[in-house]
Amino acid sequence: MAKKLMKGAEAIGEAAVQAGCHLFFGYPITPQNEIPEYLSSRMPQVGGAFVQAESEVASINMLYGAAGAGERVMTSSSSPGISLMAEGISYCAGAELPVVIVNIMRAGPGLGGILPSQADYFQTTKGMAHGDFRLLALAPWSIQEAADLVQDAFDLADYYRNPVMVVGDGLIGQMMEPVEFYEDRQPIKELPPKTWASTGWKRDRPKAIINSLFLDPAELERHNFHLKEKYDLMERDEVRFATYGAVDSADVVIIAYGTVARVCLSAIEALEQEGIKVAMVRPITLWPFPYKAVREVASKAKDILVVELSTGQMIEDVRLALHRPRPIHFHCRLGGMLVSPEEVIDKVKAIKAGTSEEVQHA
Amino acid sequence: MPEAVFVRPDSLSDVSTHYCPGCTHGIIHRLVAEVIDELGIRDRTVGVAPVGCSVLAYNYFDCDFHEAAHGRAPAVATGIKRARPDLAVFSYQGDGDLASIGMAEIVHCANRGEKITVVFVNNAIYGMTGGQMAPTTMPGQVATTCQMGRDVDLVGHPIRVAELISTLRTPAFIARASSHSPLAAVNAKEMLRRAFTYQVEERCFSLVEVLSTCPTNWGLTPAESTEWLEKTMLPYYPLGVFKTPDGDDRAPLPRKP
Ligand SMILES: Cc1ncc(C[n+]2csc(CCOP(=O)(O)OP(=O)(O)O)c2C)c(N)n1
Ligand code: SF4
Ligand SMILES: [Mg+2]
Numbered sequence: 001m002a003k004k005l006m007k008g009a010e011a012i013g014e015a016a017v018q019a020g021c022h023l024f025f026g027y028p029i030t031p032q033n034e035i036p037e038y039l040s041s042r043m044p045q046v047g048g049a050f051v052q053a054e055s056e057v058a059s060i061n062m063l064y065g066a067a068g069a070g071e072r073v074m075t076s077s078s079s080p081g082i083s084l085m086a087e088g089i090s091y092c093a094g095a096e097l098p099v100v101i102v103n104i105m106r107a108g109p110g111l112g113g114i115l116p117s118q119a120d121y122f123q124t125t126k127g128m129a130h131g132d133f134r135l136l137a138l139a140p141w142s143i144q145e146a147a148d149l150v151q152d153a154f155d156l157a158d159y160y161r162n163p164v165m166v167v168g169d170g171l172i173g174q175m176m177e178p179v180e181f182y183e184d185r186q187p188i189k190e191l192p193p194k195t196w197a198s199t200g201w202k203r204d205r206p207k208a209i210i211n212s213l214f215l216d217p218a219e220l221e222r223h224n225f226h227l228k229e230k231y232d233l234m235e236r237d238e239v240r241f242a243t244y245g246a247v248d249s250a251d252v253v254i255i256a257y258g259t260v261a262r263v264c265l266s267a268i269e270a271l272e273q274e275g276i277k278v279a280m281v282r283p284i285t286l287w288p289f290p291y292k293a294v295r296e297v298a299s300k301a302k303d304i305l306v307v308e309l310s311t312g313q314m315i316e317d318v319r320l321a322l323h324r325p326r327p328i329h330f331h332c333r334l335g336g337m338l339v340s341p342e343e344v345i346d347k348v349k350a351i352k353a354g355t356s357e358e359v360q361h362a
Numbered sequence: 363m364p365e366a367v368f369v370r371p372d373s374l375s376d377v378s379t380h381y382c383p384g385c386t387h388g389i390i391h392r393l394v395a396e397v398i399d400e401l402g403i404r405d406r407t408v409g410v411a412p413v414g415c416s417v418l419a420y421n422y423f424d425c426d427f428h429e430a431a432h433g434r435a436p437a438v439a440t441g442i443k444r445a446r447p448d449l450a451v452f453s454y455q456g457d458g459d460l461a462s463i464g465m466a467e468i469v470h471c472a473n474r475g476e477k478i479t480v481v482f483v484n485n486a487i488y489g490m491t492g493g494q495m496a497p498t499t500m501p502g503q504v505a506t507t508c509q510m511g512r513d514v515d516l517v518g519h520p521i522r523v524a525e526l527i528s529t530l531r532t533p534a535f536i537a538r539a540s541s542h543s544p545l546a547a548v549n550a551k552e553m554l555r556r557a558f559t560y561q562v563e564e565r566c567f568s569l570v571e572v573l574s575t576c577p578t579n580w581g582l583t584p585a586e587s588t589e590w591l592e593k594t595m596l597p598y599y600p601l602g603v604f605k606t607p608d609g610d611d612r613a614p615l616p617r618k619p
Contacts (some may be wrong), residue, residue: 054470061434065441198426200406211429
């Protein structure tokens with residue numbers, strides 16, 4: 001297919017359809033309304049269903065039903081809506097259901113604001129809800145990458161039988177960029193038939209019970225270890241990141257993800273002109289986090305700078321990535337304000353000049 | 363050759379249940395299973411269990427099942443039915459599950475006219491968690507969170523779910539039945555049969571509220587429980603068909619069991 005200029009939200013919706021997802025359940029919330037709006041007319045065209053649910057609580061439980069019946073299914077929302085889905089996402093993880101959830105993050109806490117933010121990093125990566133589970137989280141930095149990652153998300157969800165979240169900020173939803181969908185796209189994983197799904201029991205397989213309840217502690221412990229094995233495989237096989245700039249000899253290495261990383265890349269290119277060598281590691285999977293890549297690039301750089309649209313949630317993972325305590329510098333904007341390339345350039349120069357204060361930890 | 367006149371329905375698994383002696387959850391399971399058998403839809407039926415005493419219903423019905431989060435069974439059923447319209451989908455829910463935490467899900471599921479069947483078991487109590495007040499607990503009824511009896515001035519009156527849902531404009535089959543006597547059970551089965559039939563015919567949403575006993579948390583013997591249901595619940599929760607998709611739907615049609 002030729003490249004087409006698309007708004008992020010529409011590209012995300014179309015990517016789901018291209019991935020064979022014919023079911024969407026969601027509840028309106030800014031700044032992602034264009035996703036359900038697009039799919040409300042697109043799903044019927046492919047013989048699928050769009051349901052505007054009564055709440056995000058209902059949406060995620062509709063996903064639980066549809067995924068349990070063996071079909072590809074997606075919802076999208078923004079931060080407060082994701083909080084409401086937390087219980088249901090935990091149930092999906094417990095019942096091992098492949099569901100895809102898009103979170104176009106907005107600033108918080110509470111009702112917060114409707115503008116771009118990365119305030120849900122902890123929520124996404126550190127235990128969205130109760131119980132011992134993990135969420136595979138993909139963070140695109142462009143519309144093309146959003147379209148690609150949404151399609152990959154369905155394959156990953158099916159392969160691991162686990163919820164997968166695509167996390168973007170408001171810019172990913174609202175920007176327009178050329179997007180290409182590939183007609184001959186193959187699944188990125190070998191996907192077995194869903195013999196576990198509740199499709200009506202014709203006695204040709206064991207009875208399907210879509211369930212997260214295990215009252216016998218020994219059985220639940222086995223289940224927990226089984227889930228842990230899947231998470232270990234994801235950590236081994238699914239880490240995604242990209243590196244940029246002078247990765248072998250940087251004065252400063254930047255760690256940033258999503259659209260913030262694009263801003264940082266502009267800054268890196270400008271700094272290069274001035275002879276200042278900056279590298280960047282961009283996590284594409286927020287979980288599993290690219291600890292090794294961050295460690296390796298950081299080990300060859302003099303200083304480390306984290307740039308985020310949150311008060312520093314990702315710093316925790318960067319610290320975990322480093323072998324030994326090292327100074328970390330940090331720059332952020334909050335509340336829906338955006339980081340500019342100039343701010344990043346100034347920050348890098350301040351680090352080099354020794355006038356940037358490093359992040360203090362008790 | 364002696365002929366078996368009373369056998370386990372095929373749609374019930376050959377296992378013993380965990381229900382307390384005298385609890386009518388088991389009877390309601392049986393009625394649902396008989397209807398599924400008689401309609402010949404077992405191999406395309408998917409049930410949705412609630413959180414409540416019937417949380418393990420997936421072990422008792424011999425068909426594919428989902429176990430839903432507390433109150434969300436109508437949303438789960440919506441997901442299944444939208445994914446696979448060829449399946450017969452039913453939820454089985456208690457009164458805390460459906461009329462308290464899951465009130466939004468049931469109202470909107472009914473209002474969208476999802477072609478599913480809801481078996482709503484009203485025992486006027488939170489059975490599983492040990493006898494707390496439910497939205498359906500009777501005025502003056504003692505529960506562990508209203509130890510002097512339900513005070514309607516403080517917590518409002520019990521919710522009549524069948525009546526409430528039948529005010530929605532969307533065509534539906536809404537009825538209330540009971541399980542406290544053999545005759546009532548026969549009537550309940552007829553209501554369930556109609557409800558499932560409307561679904562199989564792809565007509566409409568259907569809900570049957572079935573009054574049920576909880577001897578354990580009511581603090582009564584099984585015999586006292588059926589008597590209490592009849593004397594206390596029946597006058598407040600009249601049995602009957604409240605709505606049919608054919609339009610004769612506003613006024614309740616009381617039906618003596
Ligand atoms: C989110 C959530 N809140 C609370 C509970 C605890 N809980 C389990 S069952 C139940 C009440 C069930 O009562 P009802 O629906 O009337 O079913 P019954 O046991 O009477 O058949 C509650 C409150 C839960 N499992 N999940
Ligand atoms: S607690 Fe009540 S509702 Fe639950 S099984 Fe016992 S009698 Fe039945
Ligand atoms: Mg109850």
